[in-house]
């Protein structure tokens with residue numbers, strides 16, 4: 001139950017800055033929806049559906065990723081390198097596992113809220129999506145994965161600048177290439193294979209299949225589950241090593 | 244209460260702490276002095292498990308800081324050199340977070356929070372965000388936070404740096420009060436008069452080593468109880484003498500203006516480290 005203390009702190013801060021958080025999470029998906037769904041994508045049909053319905057699950061996946069990664073990665077990195085607030089947790093009788101779990105769940109909550117915002121926007125734009133509990137499970141799993149990655153990055157990257165480089169070179173390309181706006185099948189085969197190994201690809205595939213009523217993709221779910229476990233373990237290991 | 248045996252820390256080629264041996268007794272206020280980079284903070288960071296020693300051993304109340312982490316954690320309270328309060332939380336929330344991290348039951352935690360807010364006189368500002376606090380208020384809150392879980396040993400790394408004289412004295416009183424209630428205190432400071440007023444014993448560190456260790460009184464006696472300051476054209480010369488007669492003798496030979504006074508701990512410090520504090 002120790003992780004709850006970490007989560008408790010994060011939720012206080014989230015509550016205090018909720019409207020700011022909401023507004024900041026509204027902007028980029030809205031722009032994506034307008035630019036790709038409404039503007040560029042109008043009239044495009046892909047896999048027999050309209051492009052809006054194709055792209056919304058992709059935007060949800062990438063927003064879940066960005067929000068949970070940034071929420072944890074950036075704040076933890078600053079806390080470790082600059083504010084040193086992390087030392088308060090290292091000095092306390094709190095296990096590395098609880099510390100990571102509390103942080104990752106906090107990132108997941110934020111990622112989930114960001115995803116719900118997009119769902120709301122998508123309905124306003126008239127997209128028809130099938131939603132069930134699997135859909136939300138995949139979102140939660142995606143947030144969990146990238147919040148864990150955020151912990152790993154925050155604990156191992158030693159400057160704020162390199163942290164934003166990590167975002168630019170890893171997170172940003174994934175946002176665009178991982179089956180979010182188009183299918184990687186259109187790319188050269190080698191690249192497509194590489195992309196299909198990435199977690200975000202499976203997140204957008206799984207979300208899209210569910211949203212289009214094709215049911216759950218068990219392999220994608222398994223891949224996401226494996227990434228979640230591995231990255232969580234990696235996060236615990238790097239936190240243990242920080243002393 | 245605190246035992247260091249050959250405690251060392253190397254950062255690559257830099258030897259931050261070079262084999263410290265030290266025994267701090269229960270109920271003592273111990274001051275660690277030394278020029279910048281002497282290794283004071285590194286020593287405290289090893290004792291508070293924020294960094295592992297390269298070599299040697301440290302025991303707190305009999306518990307090894309590299310093995311019995313959870314035991315040690317309950318025994319110690321830490322006020323680090325750098326302000327590390329959670330700026331996004333209020334003063335009360337900072338204390339509550341600490342209490343929760345140490346698994347204090349709710350009722351006890353609430354009681355302790357109110358007690359400590361009174362103790363450090365922050366009751367009126369308790370629900371303000373820490374980011375709006377002045378430096379002195381933050382220091383006081385950091386001390387309150389370190390005391391939340393009733394530790395037996397308190398580590399204070401430069402607790403009064405940048406504080407006005409009133410606030411500084413308030414913090415001294417606080418430290419004395421806690422010590423009267425039985426707490427062992429290890430503090431570092433660059434204000435030598437602070438160590439002189441507050442500490443039962445002081446250790447002077449230089450380049451990772453302990454070069455002197457005693458009560459302020461005995462240290463002064465060792466280097467000479469009378470100081471003669473002579474003002475040459477650009478620099479002030481200091482000389483220490485074991486008796487007033489010898490000091491007067493010397494003063495008679497100096498042509499420039501002289502000042503004869505009692506030795507203070509700062510003279511000891513300069514005599515031993517060979518540089519002015521902060522050089």
Ligand SMILES: Nc1ncnc2c1ncn2[C@@H]1O[C@H](COP(=O)(O)OP(=O)(O)OP(=O)(O)O)[C@@H](O)[C@H]1O
Pocket residue numbers: 254257258259277278279280281282283284285286324
């Ligand atoms: N994380 C680190 N990496 C590399 N070197 C370090 C690190 N921390 C401290 N040092 C080095 O160890 C030595 C001792 O530093 P420390 O901070 O313990 O000194 P200090 O006595 O607390 O000084 P000050 O009075 O300035 O606070 C210094 O030479 C410093 O450069």
Ligand SMILES: [Mg+2]
Pocket residue numbers: 283284285324400
């Ligand atoms: Mg220091």
